Amino acid sequence: MAPHQAQIELLSASQHGVKATAFEKKCVDFHWHFHPEVELVWIESGEGLLHAGQTLIPYEAGQLVLIGSNLPHAYGSAPTQRTGARWTVLHFRPSLWGAEFWKLPENSRILALLERAGRGYLYSNQVATEAAKYLAHIQNPTPGDMPLARLLNLLDLLARDNSGHQLNPQSISGGNIEIQDTRLQFVLSKLEQTSHEPGLTQAEAAQWLNMTPPAFCRYFKRLTGRKFQHHLNQLRISRACANLLSTEKSITEVAYESGFNNLSNFNRRFREFTNHTPRSYRRTKGGLIPD
The missing domain is CATH 1.10.10.60 (Homeodomain-like)
Incomplete structure (x- = not known):
């Protein structure tokens, strides 16, 4: 396999209805990738740049990022900000729930959100803080808690909110062969450094x-x-x-x-x-x- 090859990433979340994991490192290293799971990232601390599709935008503590299925993306800490980063990542694959489930009238708002998620969205302020509470419950459920129910409530929260900043004018899929070019990861990572x-x-x-x-x-x-x-x-x-x-x-x-x-x-x-x-x-x- 060629070095720096950008390819689909296999996630352990593919074996779960929903999975949330917290991370803490000195910095976030640039890693250009995509996956079929929808991703939600709550940035508790740290700052840097987010590449999502064809967009490049600063990120900072207190923000929530929604990345749709197969949207190529990467986070990278600013070179001067290598003193600590904490974030929680949620993954789930809508297809595992079945097409008929998402066609239910009760899910129409959420389905519309998932269809838009391929563009990528950045949330901040109140909606991001509220979403972080759901993520905490999904990551560490209490006895009798239902992570899948929490996820639906979280998605409905985002579906009702209109404050999210759209990252791309249209959905972008890593399934495009050009997006998977083996050299792109190397070029973007090198530019981050230089x-x-x-x-x-x-x-x-x-x-x-x-x-x-x-x-x-x-x-x-x-x-x-x-x-x-x-x-x-x-x-x-x-x-x-x-x-x-x-x-x-x-x-x-x-x-x-x-x-x-x-x-x-x-x-x-x-x-x-x-x-x-x-x-x-x-x-x-x-x-x-x-x-």
Whole structure:
């Protein structure tokens, strides 16, 4: 088997109606994968970037992520945030319950949610906190508790809520052969590690795969839906957003540590991706303001 091969992941949850597991590590290592199980992740502590389909977005403590069946995804802790991450993951495979079950009128809201889940959703605030309580009961059921009933209540909670941030405009499936390309995991993981280097170029990234820059450009756009430079800028700005909110570093420090060697270019790109200046983003999003 070739190294860095992105492939379907077999989960122990496939043997259960529902399974929730808590994890705690110093950091979350980037791992691009997909699976037929629907996934819910409650992020108790830690921050970094979430790749889901063709979307790249910062994640932080207190959020809940819904990943539909076969939606390729990966979480990665920010390089500067390696001091602790805690999260709970729930998996279940709707097909194990039977198609007729999901066609019941009582399940119409939940079925609609599961059909949308292939786009991916990010929840925060009250709904995420309420969902975390259900996850705790499913992970550690008390005598007489019914985890499957808790799951249905949890899914209905999400189905009734309209505050979730949709991650992709349409469902994306890892079943697509191009998404499973053996080299994509390596490229995305490598970019996670090197995006802060201001000298990183498309030509250098093309060398990782022994491709010419034009061929790499076409390859990357076909598999990710984004041009390489756009993805790199988005990755850098996402890192900058995390640093603006979690540190008291100056905007200049944040810009250079994110991979920009020109402050005016950083400001332009920041506004392009966030519709904010770095200063207004830090202030309106509740970031730490330096003295």
